[in-house]
Amino acid sequence: MSFMNVTDADGRRIPRRQLALRYLLLLAVLALTVGPFVWQLSTSLKGPHEDIYSSPPTFLPSDPTFGNYTRVAHTIPVWDYALNSLKVAGTNVLTNCVGAALAGYALARMRYRGRRAATLAFVLAMLVPVEGIIIAQFTTMRELGLNNTLIAVLLPGCIGAMNVLLMRNAFLNLPHEVEEAAFVDGANAWQRFLRIALPSVKGTLAVVAIFSFMGAWDDFLWPLIVLSDPQNFTLTIGLNYLHGTFANDERLVAAGTIIAVLPLIILFACLQRFFFRGVGEGAVKG
Template structure:
C-alpha cells in the first residue's frame, strides 16, 4: 500500500511593496516614501513660490511689450500682449541716455566684482589658513561688520569720500563696497574646509604661501568665488541709495538712478518704466545663467568637510 505524502505548501514569492501594504510607491530623493497628497502639497507650494518670485518679472515683461492702444489696467488683466512691440524700449533710449547709464553701471559692477574676488579671497585665505596674532579678533570684526546697517554709516562714508576728493566719481561709488565683509566670511569658510594634507604636502615640496594659495587653495573654491562674484555684481548693479548720494553729475549716473527719470511729475507711463526695468534686470539674468553651475556648487562648498 503506497503512502501518499502530504504536499507541503509551496514557498510563495515575496509580494511587491505596493501589494504588501498600502504605502505609496512614490519616494523622494532620500528614499523616503511619499504619499500622493503630500506630493500634491509640495508641488502646490513650489508653484506658489514660483508665481510669487517670477510673476512680477513676467508681468513687467508683458507690460513692456504692450502697445499704446492696449489697456494695461483692464479687468480681468490681460497677461499676453495682443500686438507685441519693442517700441517701448526705443522710447526708453530716446527719453534718457540709458546705454550711457548702463555703461557706468557696468564699470562699477565689474570693478566691484574684481575687487571683491581678489580682496575677499586673500582675506579669507589669511583668516582660514595662516597663523598670526589677532586672527580671531579680525574674524570677529568681519562678523560684526555684517550686522551694521548701511544707512547708519552712509554719512561717514560720504564724508570720507569728500575728504579724499572722490565724491561725484565712479571710484567713490565702488570704494565703500570693494571688499564685502560677508564675502570675506564666505571665502574663509570655503578655505577652512579644504583638506590640510594637500597643502602640507605642497609645503614639504617647497611651495611658499603664495604658491599654495594660487595653485592649490584657490582652484578648489571656484564655486564660492562664483558666489562672491554674483553677490558683488548684484549689489553694485542694484545699488540706488549710495550712488544717488555721492553722484551729482548726470553724465556719471548709474542705471538705477537714470531709470528714476522715467517717472515724470505729471506723466507716468508704466510701459516705459517696465521696459527700463527689463533693461536693468537682463544683465543679472545673463550673469546668473552663465555662472549658475558654479553658483550651486559654491553653495555646497563648506557644507561637507574634506
C-alpha cells in the same frame, strides 16, 4: 520616475497628498517670485492701444512691440547710464573676488596673532547698517576729492565683509592634508593659495561674483548721495527719471526695469553651474 513613485532622499516613497502639497507650495512661491517679472516683461512689450489693466490680466501681448525700449533710449541716455553701472559693477566683482579670496584665505589657513580678532571685526562690520555710516562715507569721499566720481561709488563696497566670511568658510572646508603635502613639496603660501586652495572654491567665488555684481548694479541710495553730475549717473539713478516724470506711462517704466534686470539674468545664467557646485571640488577630487 513616475508621479506615483517619487521618493525622498532616504528612498522612502512620498504619499500623493504630501507630494501634491509640495508642488502647490512650489507653484505658489514661483508665482510670487517670477510673476512680477513676467508682468513687467509683458507690459514692456504692449503697444499704446493695448489695455494693461484688463481683468483678468493678459500676460501675452496681442501685438508685441519693442517700441517702448526705443522710447526709453530717446527719453534718457540709458546706455550711458548702463555703461557707468557696468564699470562700477564689473570693478566691484573684481575687487571683491580678489580681496575677499585673499582675506578669507588669510583668516582660514594662515596662523598669526590676532586672527580671531580680525575675524570678529568682519563679523561686527556686517552688523553695522549702511545708513549709520553713510555720512562718514560721504565725508571721507569729499575729503579725498572723489565726490561725483564713479570711484566714490565703488570704494565703500569694493570688499564686502560678507564676501570675506564666505571665502573664509569655503577655505576652512578644504582638507589640510592636501595643503600640507604641497608644503612638504616646497610650495610657498602664494603657490598653495593659487594652485591648491583657489581652484577648489570656484563655487564660492561664483557666489561672491554674483552677489557683488547684484549689490553694485542695484545700489540706489549711495550713488544718489555721492553723484550730482548726470553724466556719471548709474542706471538705477537714471531710471528714476522715468518714475518721476513719466509715472503714468507704465509701459515706459516696465521697459526701463527690464533693461536694468537683463544683465543680472545674463550673469546668473553664465555662472549658475558654478553657483550650485559648492566648495567641495578641485583638489579634493580623487
